[in-house]
Amino acid sequence: MDDMALTLSTAAQDYLKTIYHLARGGAPVTTQALADSLGVAAPSATAMVKKLAALNLARHEPYRGVELTPAGERIALEMIRHHRLIETYLAEVLGVSWDKVHDEAERWEHILSEEVEAKMAEALNHPSHDPHGAPIPTVDGEIAHDDWAPLAQMQAGARVTVRRVEDESAELLRHLSEVGLVPSADVEVLRATPAEGVLQLRVAGENRTLGIAPARSVFVEQHS
Amino acid sequence: MDDMALTLSTAAQDYLKTIYHLARGGAPVTTQALADSLGVAAPSATAMVKKLAALNLARHEPYRGVELTPAGERIALEMIRHHRLIETYLAEVLGVSWDKVHDEAERWEHILSEEVEAKMAEALNHPSHDPHGAPIPTVDGEIAHDDWAPLAQMQAGARVTVRRVEDESAELLRHLSEVGLVPSADVEVLRATPAEGVLQLRVAGENRTLGIAPARSVFVEQHS
DNA sequence: TTATAAATTTAGCCTTAACTAAATTTATGA
DNA sequence: TCATAAATTTAGTTAAGGCTAAATTTATAA
Numbered sequence: 001m002d003d004m005a006l007t008l009s010t011a012a013q014d015y016l017k018t019i020y021h022l023a024r025g026g027a028p029v030t031t032q033a034l035a036d037s038l039g040v041a042a043p044s045a046t047a048m049v050k051k052l053a054a055l056n057l058a059r060h061e062p063y064r065g066v067e068l069t070p071a072g073e074r075i076a077l078e079m080i081r082h083h084r085l086i087e088t089y090l091a092e093v094l095g096v097s098w099d100k101v102h103d104e105a106e107r108w109e110h111i112l113s114e115e116v117e118a119k120m121a122e123a124l125n126h127p128s129h130d131p132h133g134a135p136i137p138t139v140d141g142e143i144a145h146d147d148w149a150p151l152a153q154m155q156a157g158a159r160v161t162v163r164r165v166e167d168e169s170a171e172l173l174r175h176l177s178e179v180g181l182v183p184s185a186d187v188e189v190l191r192a193t194p195a196e197g198v199l200q201l202r203v204a205g206e207n208r209t210l211g212i213a214p215a216r217s218v219f220v221e222q223h224s
Numbered sequence: 225m226d227d228m229a230l231t232l233s234t235a236a237q238d239y240l241k242t243i244y245h246l247a248r249g250g251a252p253v254t255t256q257a258l259a260d261s262l263g264v265a266a267p268s269a270t271a272m273v274k275k276l277a278a279l280n281l282a283r284h285e286p287y288r289g290v291e292l293t294p295a296g297e298r299i300a301l302e303m304i305r306h307h308r309l310i311e312t313y314l315a316e317v318l319g320v321s322w323d324k325v326h327d328e329a330e331r332w333e334h335i336l337s338e339e340v341e342a343k344m345a346e347a348l349n350h351p352s353h354d355p356h357g358a359p360i361p362t363v364d365g366e367i368a369h370d371d372w373a374p375l376a377q378m379q380a381g382a383r384v385t386v387r388r389v390e391d392e393s394a395e396l397l398r399h400l401s402e403v404g405l406v407p408s409a410d411v412e413v414l415r416a417t418p419a420e421g422v423l424q425l426r427v428a429g430e431n432r433t434l435g436i437a438p439a440r441s442v443f444v445e446q447h448s
Numbered sequence: 449t450t451a452t453a454a455a456t457t458t459a460g461c462c463t464t465a466a467c468t469a470a471a472t473t474t475a476t477g478a
Numbered sequence: 479t480c481a482t483a484a485a486t487t488t489a490g491t492t493a494a495g496g497c498t499a500a501a502t503t504t505a506t507a508a
Binding site for chain 3: 479480481482483484485486487488489490491492493494495496497498499500501502503504505506507508
Binding site: 254270286 | 454455456457458459
């Protein structure tokens with residue numbers, strides 16, 4: 001069952017991973033959301049979803065959406081483990097910058113063998129989180145469900161620690177790291193006026209302004 | 225010109241690399257040799273060769289064979305550099321065994337970015353040869369032309385040092401390393417009787433018997 | 449030199465994973 | 479409730495890169 005992933009096409013693996021990510025709310029994933037997220041047209045998504053359903057990796061209720069089966073989720077988590085381990089390895093061992101590791105990992109995740117995966121995990125001492133703060137699933141497909149709040153929802157006066165940032169956009173990551181918003185950074189919210197669309201923050205002794213949109217990609221642990 | 229390789233399909237890259245390897249004699253490469261080496265049918269090779277010719281990466285004289293253009297050779301050498309750097313990195317840094325690195329590198333070579341290539345080369349201190357003794361092309365596409373003789377051609381009494389072994393077969397590599405025939409190993413040829421089809425060797429203080437076929441995959445520097 | 453064998457190419461088909469346009473189903477607002 | 483809009487699926491193409499069978503070219507041996 002474990003080598004199931006190996007015989008799947010890269011495209012099929014990408015669909016499984018994307019369905020997993022989009023299903024975070026528990027609800028079935030719509031064809032449109034899936035297509036948009038993968039950058040393909042809706043009929044392409046429909047076609048692949050039917051293939052995945054035929055392989056018992058997903059359940060497809062026509063016009064209603066897709067859900068992963070346990071087998072499909074298993075493979076999605078394997079891909080996510082690969083992705084996050086590779087990001088961590090590239091950043092920590094090879095010194096690849098924070099904002100570039102996502103795109104690299106996107107390619108590498110599909111060709112990583114179990115053996116090299118194990119060697120990387122060992123070299124990193126079995127890390128629990130990747131450089132952006134996302135939890136790395138275990139070999140057995142267990143994943144921590146960290147539940148941090150978006151920085152965008154914090155009130156003025158809140159003192160928080162950054163725990164995770166979304167890693168999809170290299171440009172956003174570059175900006176966040178310039179402002180000092182990286183995992184473990186302590187932040188004080190000086191002013192939070194949703195109407196203005198910006199937050200005033202104090203990070204590492206500096207006053208900073210951050211838009212609400214990027215603040216929705218930063219997840220924090222609240223202290224007060 | 226350097227990002228040409230990135231826009232080429234994995235299949236096209238594999239054909240270029242294989243043509244380069246088969247052309248070692250200087251003569252044009254036949255369709256059959258190319259097809260056999262890649263494990264595809266002859267018409268598939270013909271079709272790809274025509275595509276490569278249309279891209280000015282190869283010259284195709286119908287019924288006569290293929291040759292790489294300088295641009296095609298450039299890309300082939302880039303793939304070979306990737307392949308051999310990855311083999312070296314996997315073996316030396318991640319501790320992947322000698323006989324497995326070839327198959328891993330075969331997949332990795334196509335997705336390695338210039339940046340990660342550079343980081344790996346640096347981590348390895350810009351190695352000149354891979355773990356099997358094959359020369360690693362430079363970033364500029366220069367490659368050393370080591371010219372060692374096959375162990376199979378040595379006479380009784382020859383004292384030699386192993387410089388390179390062919391890496392295509394994991395099984396062969398496992399056997400050779402059991403016998404101690406790895407790069408840098410000093411070897412004395414005790415008995416060489418082509419009629420028998422075996423060589424008697426002394427390697428690391430042990431008497432060993434090796435068939436002529438595997439001995440053709442071991443290349444040595446002769447001392448006497 | 450010529451018949452036959454071997455190698456190569458052409459022709460036509462298959463699969464995967466995209467696409468657009470059209471049909472169908474579900475949701476929504478008057 | 480019913481017409482219309484939005485989402486989804488179906489139908490039919492396309493491009494890669496394989497394949498087999500048939501045609502063509504080149505090599506070989508009588």
